[in-house]
Amino acid sequence: MNRTDDSDLARLERIGSRFVGLGTLAFALVMLPVATSTSGLTEPWWTPTSVVLVVGPAAALVAVTFRSEPGRLVPLVYAGALGYLIATLLWFVAWRGVPDDTARYTVWLVQFPSLASIALVLVSRTRWAVVNLVVATLLAHAANQVGLYGEVHSVPLLSAPLTMALSGVFIAVAYATTRTVRSLDDRRAATLRAAASSAADMAQESERARFAGMIHDNVIATLLAVEEGRPDPRLVRAAASALDELDRGEDPDASAVAVAVVAERIRAAAAAVGGRVRVDLWVPDREIFYPAEAVAAIIGSTAEALRNWSRHAGAGAGCVVTGEFTDDTVRVTIADDGAGFDPDSVGDERYGIAVGIHGRMDVLAGGSAEVHSQPGRGTRVTVGWRRP
Structure with a gap:
């Protein structure tokens, strides 16, 4: 049986990753006309390969977010980030060497290089998220420049830092939200542990008080009533009742x-x-x-x-x-x-x-x-x- 995780942080990871996956699928759908119109710039195998590398992990990520099982999100988030990077790198391999400066975009991946970084932040992989943001953005914009001009132009490439800055805002919000939710989960866990410890202490104290009362009410009271001479039959019955009470204790099933x-x-x-x-x-x-x-x-x-x-x-x-x-x-x-x-x-x-x-x-x-x-x-x- 798979272990489930119903913490607030786990729910945030699932819901956030779901939106990232859906966002990736939406961008892929919107950029599909670009992918088909620019497919002549690369070898025929690149466009379907890039779609599989990007859309496949995103679709799997969305599906997994509907199951509360920890440990499955992180591999798919990494797969989505690596799929995007591999698809972008393969563009340079598949490019036929003929630029097209009439197109606005020559690489359909250029519009969403930061989505995988947001998912990495949500699953607490912040350092890798920053690295991925920088590398993926530079690669996508460089590929787009090569497709437009046959080389990388420094001035148009300045759009890459702007993309990083704008994406950094969303990544920072995701990071702050994740830290806050994790802190709340930790506080709740600490509160529950303290409450459990307090309840255990109270239960022990209650049990000690119950036995103290039982001993006082039965044992000590019977002993104090003992006098010299022939034993009172009532004391014999009281002593037997005291022993029975100690043996029986408190019936946990007696509710009424x-x-x-x-x-x-x-x-x-x-x-x-x-x-x-x-x-x-x-x-x-x-x-x-x-x-x-x-x-x-x-x-x-x-x-x-x-x-x-x-x-x-x-x-x-x-x-x-x-x-x-x-x-x-x-x-x-x-x-x-x-x-x-x-x-x-x-x-x-x-x-x-x-x-x-x-x-x-x-x-x-x-x-x-x-x-x-x-x-x-x-x-x-x-x-x-x-x-x-």
């Missing part, structure tokens, strides 16, 4: 979660901490699906709030978990009548609130989290999500 599953996970999170937790969820009787990312953040934040209640609310404190689900929103509130605390006194380094609740919901598109508490008046945590 049904509302009934969300409600069940909230009840499971409440059951995992035990104690005086009442769950009151309003679940619609129709199917509603939420993004897995949103569900994971809500369940994780809810579980974190419940663990905080279990550890810090105090003996005898009760907790109520309420939830509301609509087509585009989820809202879960965890309220307790425990000891409460001053939210302003909790530092950002504390994982539970800063990362376990706010951190999860703040990075979620459409997510929100509120923590209200006062010493002696309990705590209310509300996490929500609205479909963007």
Whole structure:
């Protein structure tokens, strides 16, 4: 399979070379009457040979520009330039030695010596383009002078530098355009590389944060709940659940979660901490699906709030978990009548609130989290999500 190149520079090379090829064919068509009328000045073989040498590469160049395969333009551009030079040199060989000063042109190639140089610039062969411009222009004008006068006249030959100067303007424009497009391609490539590197770093950081949250929510929380004496059966189940969670990781195929599953996970999170937790969820009787990312953040934040209640609310404190689900929103509130605390006194380094609740919901598109508490008046945590 051939490799394709869809860069802006490659498109410029193809389109520019196409116009050069079409321009060569157009000039050949326009100069066809000159070629036929002056064919008597040369041997019969030169006119058809020159047409093949000039028109053949031009036609092939036009055809290739409709295919986005790199590496094919350059040989044909070189072939076009060499074909023109060879055809012009062969004119001197084929000339019969009889001038015709009544004709305006005696060599049909004299009108377009610079076209191949423009194509060479477009394919980034600038030095060869300049060399070709000088050599091709001088040869074509010299051949035309010989055909007119039998020799080269210095004054009429001054038209050659004028042709070079006028053609140089187009070559300079092509050169500047090529450099600009190449620079834009390089900048875009650098930007894409930087974006890919940044995305990779963000993905790694996200994965580290996910595992940190998983370890905190499951492993550390279970270990902190261990006490002396006979193991609590709930801790055994929690430990087994933690191991399963670590083994399973995050299911990459889970893109949507049904509302009934969300409600069940909230009840499971409440059951995992035990104690005086009442769950009151309003679940619609129709199917509603939420993004897995949103569900994971809500369940994780809810579980974190419940663990905080279990550890810090105090003996005898009760907790109520309420939830509301609509087509585009989820809202879960965890309220307790425990000891409460001053939210302003909790530092950002504390994982539970800063990362376990706010951190999860703040990075979620459409997510929100509120923590209200006062010493002696309990705590209310509300996490929500609205479909963007």
